[in-house]
Amino acid sequence: MSQTKAAAAASLQPDAELDITDVVCPMTFVKVKAALDDLDEGQILAVRLNDGEPVQNVPRSLKDEGHKVLKLSEAADGTYRLLVRRAPD
Amino acid sequence: MDIIVSGVKKTFAEGLTVAQLLIEEKVESPEYVTVAVNEEFVEGEAKAARILTSGDQVEFLYFMGGGR
Amino acid sequence: MALSDAQLERYSRNVILKEIGVKGQKKLLAGKVLIVGAGGLGAPAAMYLAAAGVGVLGLADADRVDLSNLQRQIIHATPDVGKPKVASARETIQALNPDVEVRTLEGLVQADNVLELVADYDFVIDGTDNFPAKFLINDACVLAGKPFSHAGIIRFKGQTTTWVPGQGACYRCLFVAPPPPDAVPTCRQAGVVGALAGVLGSLQAMEAVKYLTGVGQLLTGRLLTFDALSMDFRTIKVARRPNCAVCGPTPTILRPVDLQPAVCDLKAAKTA
Numbered sequence: 001m002s003q004t005k006a007a008a009a010a011s012l013q014p015d016a017e018l019d020i021t022d023v024v025c026p027m028t029f030v031k032v033k034a035a036l037d038d039l040d041e042g043q044i045l046a047v048r049l050n051d052g053e054p055v056q057n058v059p060r061s062l063k064d065e066g067h068k069v070l071k072l073s074e075a076a077d078g079t080y081r082l083l084v085r086r087a088p089d
Numbered sequence: 090m091d092i093i094v095s096g097v098k099k100t101f102a103e104g105l106t107v108a109q110l111l112i113e114e115k116v117e118s119p120e121y122v123t124v125a126v127n128e129e130f131v132e133g134e135a136k137a138a139r140i141l142t143s144g145d146q147v148e149f150l151y152f153m154g155g156g157r
Numbered sequence: 158m159a160l161s162d163a164q165l166e167r168y169s170r171n172v173i174l175k176e177i178g179v180k181g182q183k184k185l186l187a188g189k190v191l192i193v194g195a196g197g198l199g200a201p202a203a204m205y206l207a208a209a210g211v212g213v214l215g216l217a218d219a220d221r222v223d224l225s226n227l228q229r230q231i232i233h234a235t236p237d238v239g240k241p242k243v244a245s246a247r248e249t250i251q252a253l254n255p256d257v258e259v260r261t262l263e264g265l266v267q268a269d270n271v272l273e274l275v276a277d278y279d280f281v282i283d284g285t286d287n288f289p290a291k292f293l294i295n296d297a298c299v300l301a302g303k304p305f306s307h308a309g310i311i312r313f314k315g316q317t318t319t320w321v322p323g324q325g326a327c328y329r330c331l332f333v334a335p336p337p338p339d340a341v342p343t344c345r346q347a348g349v350v351g352a353l354a355g356v357l358g359s360l361q362a363m364e365a366v367k368y369l370t371g372v373g374q375l376l377t378g379r380l381l382t383f384d385a386l387s388m389d390f391r392t393i394k395v396a397r398r399p400n401c402a403v404c405g406p407t408p409t410i411l412r413p414v415d416l417q418p419a420v421c422d423l424k425a426a427k428t429a
Contacts, residue, residue: 030169034160037179065175089180096391121336128396148393150331150380152341153309153316155349157196157220157230157286 012070012083014046015039020058021050021079028054029061032084036067039086044070047082055080090143101141108137116149123150158183164256168210181370182210186256188369191215191278193266193294195242197354198308198361199284200232205362207250207257211369214250215278217262218242229351266290268413271297280368281305282361288335289416295320295328297413299403304368306361306376311347313385315357318376318395319364325378330398335416353385 018035020028028049035045049058051074059069059082066087073081091098092105094114101113107126111119124131125148131139141147160168160179164186171177171185188211192199195218206214222230222237222245230242237245243261250259266274266285275281275297283294283305291307298305298320307328308317320327360381367373379392403410 026169026173027166030165030172033172034165034179038159061173118341121341123331123333125393125395128394130396130398148395150393150395151314151316152288152332152336153311153314154288154291154341155286155310155347156198156284156291156308156354157194157226 012044014083015043017046017048019048020054021048025053025057028058032058032062033065036084036086041086041088043086045084045086047084048075049080049082051078051080058082059084090141092141092143093146095148105141106137107131107135107139107141107147110141110147111136111149114149121152124148125150160186164210167254167256171209176372177370181372184370185210185366186212188280188365189213189215189278190280190282190365190369191217191275192282192284193217193290194284194286195230195232195246196220196226196284196286197229197310197349197351198358199282200230200246201355201358202282202284202362202365203246203250204232204253205359206365207254209362209366210254210256211365212256213258213260213278215260215262215274216243216246217264217266217274218246219263219265229349229354231351231355266293268293268415271413272301275301275303275305278303280365282365283307284358284361288341291328292335292416293413296403296410299327299329300411300413306364308357308361310349310354310357311342313350313353314383315353315385316380316382317357317360317364318380319368321368321375321377324375326395326397327401327404329403329410330401331380331395333398333402350385353383356383356385 016035016039020031032047039045059072062069062084068085070083070085075081090103091100107124116122127146168182171182172179190206190211192203195216203214220242222233222240222242224238226233232249233245241263243263247259247261250257271293281298281303283291285291302322304321306319364375367375380395381392383390402408
């Protein structure tokens with residue numbers, strides 16, 4: 001990957017948004033998997049998730065399945081925003 | 090000589106035939122048991138003719154007709 | 158068709174699995190499995206496949222629920238005694254998972270209906286209790302090119318194998334022809350432990366799930382045997398029989414044939 005920082009930032013426009021702050025494990029990961037399944041390879045999903053167990057487990061589970069976690073940042077309201085790029089099948 | 094019978098190594102005298110092995114192993118109703126030696130079926134009169142050699146793998150397949 | 162929130166929750170343990178996921182769950186929901194015999198093997202197989210969300214479950218059985226069935230046929234309950242087994246099984250499945258469409262045949266699977274029956278399904282589970290029926294299902298599935306799971310149980314032992322077109326030995330490769338009536342005991346005469354039927358029926362359901370989702374290695378070309386007393390599981394590699402009468406290069410069985418004197422007697426008695 002020889003993308004410049006600017007190009008990388010530009011490519012971080014999510015193709016879909018998902019809020020999993022209203023569910024608990026394992027539905028957190030299940031919902032993210034289902035949302036990614038609706039996307040094409042290389043597309044980006046933005047996920048709003050709670051601190052604690054979801055932040056610890058969801059990014060790790062996504063990496064285990066080969067998806068690329070692009071960014072995880074804390075939002076002003078104490079939730080987190082995760083950007084993940086969908087892996088090929 | 091050592092023969093693998095149903096996955097277990099056992100020692101027998103040289104010259105043992107498949108038919109004799111069925112008796113030695115006390116296989117019930119041997120006429121209804123499928124015998125395979127090294128993944129080849131040995132049937133009917135061939136059981137008396139087939140002499141086993143060391144290292145042979147013998148499997149007995151039994152009819153199991155239940156299900157309900 | 159996207160999975161609903163309720164479906165994502167119901168099938169979450171499937172969806173979480175990397176090997177199954179949303180795509181695999183959709184395959185299960187689109188899958189059609191025929192279970193012949195809603196008894197010791199068919200009951201657990203049907204329940205696990207219903208729970209897994211297999212879209213269409215076909216059930217074929219001519220019998221009614223008998224009190225002596227309940228020791229192992231867990232799809233039926235005490236109030237079901239006297240009901241047709243397929244009706245009792247349908248009620249249990251519908252209560253378990255309304256996603257599943259249940260299709261029933263209350264009657265015998267025979268040479269004249271077996272090909273038509275299996276044609277509508279992706280995978281067949283043999284849960285029958287007699288050799289003529291097991292050979293009939295084998296022959297029909299081989300002739301129709303329909304993947305199926307065979308199993309047999311008796312006392313504390315069971316065995317199972319899976320056949321897929323072009324892959325491995327069929328049941329007739331292993332056993333050639335049914336033994337004469339009463340030459341080999343069935344579980345009616347010999348007894349069988351309910352949990353043993355559960356183990357084998359669950360293994361058959363597992364094969365159907367694997368086939369539908371395309372995951373793992375099926376029991377093709379292998380006979381799995383289980384002895385509950387010693388707790389030994391073995392998988393025996395089995396070769397195709399070069400002169401197999403149904404799956405060999407020059408088959409002599411070209412259509413399903415009834416080999417059921419006992420059942421024909423029963424039918425004659427019923428229609429008389």
